[in-house]
Amino acid sequence: MSKSISVRYFALFRENAGIDEEQVCSDAKTAGDLFAELIDRHGSSEPLGHCKVAINDELADWDAPVNDGDTVLLFPPVAGG
Amino acid sequence: MMQIGTAVIDPDELRRELFDHAAGAYVGFEGWIRNLNEGHEVLRLEYEAYDPIAVKEGEKVIAEAREKFPLLKAHCVHRTGLLELGDCAVWVGVSSAHRDEAFLACRYIIDQVKVRLPIWKKEHHVSGISEWVNCEHTHE
Numbered sequence: 001m002s003k004s005i006s007v008r009y010f011a012l013f014r015e016n017a018g019i020d021e022e023q024v025c026s027d028a029k030t031a032g033d034l035f036a037e038l039i040d041r042h043g044s045s046e047p048l049g050h051c052k053v054a055i056n057d058e059l060a061d062w063d064a065p066v067n068d069g070d071t072v073l074l075f076p077p078v079a080g081g
Numbered sequence: 082m083m084q085i086g087t088a089v090i091d092p093d094e095l096r097r098e099l100f101d102h103a104a105g106a107y108v109g110f111e112g113w114i115r116n117l118n119e120g121h122e123v124l125r126l127e128y129e130a131y132d133p134i135a136v137k138e139g140e141k142v143i144a145e146a147r148e149k150f151p152l153l154k155a156h157c158v159h160r161t162g163l164l165e166l167g168d169c170a171v172w173v174g175v176s177s178a179h180r181d182e183a184f185l186a187c188r189y190i191i192d193q194v195k196v197r198l199p200i201w202k203k204e205h206h207v208s209g210i211s212e213w214v215n216c217e218h219t220h221e
Contacts, residue, residue, distance in 0.1 A: 080200035
């Protein structure tokens with residue numbers, strides 16, 4: 001069964017997507033699956049390892065499971081400092 | 082303590098909060114906006130952060146520094162919003178009994194903050210082009 005997941009985009013990903021967030025219906029099992037599924041949206045050729053993901057406001061690994069009702073935050077490569 | 086915000090960073094004021102009679106050393110780091118990056122003349126920088134996680138992760142970094150080194154106080158502030166040349170974008174300050182641990186801890190905190198916190202910067206070049214630092218720009 002498809003899951004309903006809220007996805008939020010930041011910085012470059014937000015500009016590429018043209019939106020801050022959206023509700024997606026997905027069969028993705030992991031955060032990495034979801035990232036790959038939404039590649040047309042965030043439009044990045046960055047390797048997964050350069051990006052970060054948070055699920056429900058906690059940093060997560062790309063192989064972390066995504067569940068119905070989750071909020072997934074997609075972070076492009078960081079550049080603090 | 083980790084803080085993220087748009088307020089101007091005042092290192093002198095922040096430094097005073099680290100005073101401690103047991104401290105024989107204070108090390109501070111200020112990250113400034115410079116006019117050149119990877120061959121591009123920079124006009125200004127725009128910082129964006131996802132505050133809830135940036136603060137949480139920053140607190141974690143500071144706690145790690147405290148575990149690794151015997152510190153008295155440690156504090157980090159990162160600014161967001163539009164910053165001009167010469168502005169202070171990030172400040173780290175630590176106080177400790179001796180200088181070695183203060184130098185090492187300050188270095189540890191700034192290095193980790195740069196790679197772990199969800200903070201992004203967009204460079205506005207003199208040429209009129211803007212780009213997100215560290216990102217590929219391949220969207221059609």
